[in-house]
Amino acid sequence: MDFIFVEGLQVEASVGIYEREKRATQPLEINLTFGVPDAAAARDDIADTIDYDVVVDRIRAVLADRHFNLLETLGEFIVDLLFSEFGVPWVRVSIAKMGVMRGVRRVGVFIERGRDEPAPPRPHFQF
Numbered sequence: 001m002d003f004i005f006v007e008g009l010q011v012e013a014s015v016g017i018y019e020r021e022k023r024a025t026q027p028l029e030i031n032l033t034f035g036v037p038d039a040a041a042a043r044d045d046i047a048d049t050i051d052y053d054v055v056v057d058r059i060r061a062v063l064a065d066r067h068f069n070l071l072e073t074l075g076e077f078i079v080d081l082l083f084s085e086f087g088v089p090w091v092r093v094s095i096a097k098m099g100v101m102r103g104v105r106r107v108g109v110f111i112e113r114g115r116d117e118p119a120p121p122r123p124h125f126q127f
């Protein structure tokens, strides 16, 4: 398997649990790595691989369309999109907010998942 990476993708998205974050979009930085068939290199043809221009456009489009409370939910949404629309075999995505907490430069989530791997069970907390 070969891997495509997209580093430092800047997007505007509606994400967050606070009212002010529901009223206005904020900048996010996304880093994305996904598997592509290594056979693609043999014929030197974009039709044999996954066009990262299309992936980036699609992510921007879906983020323009809805609100997410949690970065975790947004991350899982991007993972599902890459599996269902692009058929990637493996993906790692990280999503960061910048400057939302005093004394913290970036805060965020990363998810690493293979398509045939079941999503990890959600932890069940009892207090």
Ligand SMILES: Nc1nc2c(c(=O)[nH]1)N=C([C@H](O)[C@@H](O)CO)CN2
Residues within 6 Å of the ligand: 015, 016, 017, 018, 021, 069, 070, 071, 072, 097, 100, 101
């Ligand atoms: N585990 C998480 N904790 C928090 C999130 C989140 O998405 N996942 N989000 C927020 C707020 O939206 C915050 O980013 C704004 O300052 C707080 N905690």
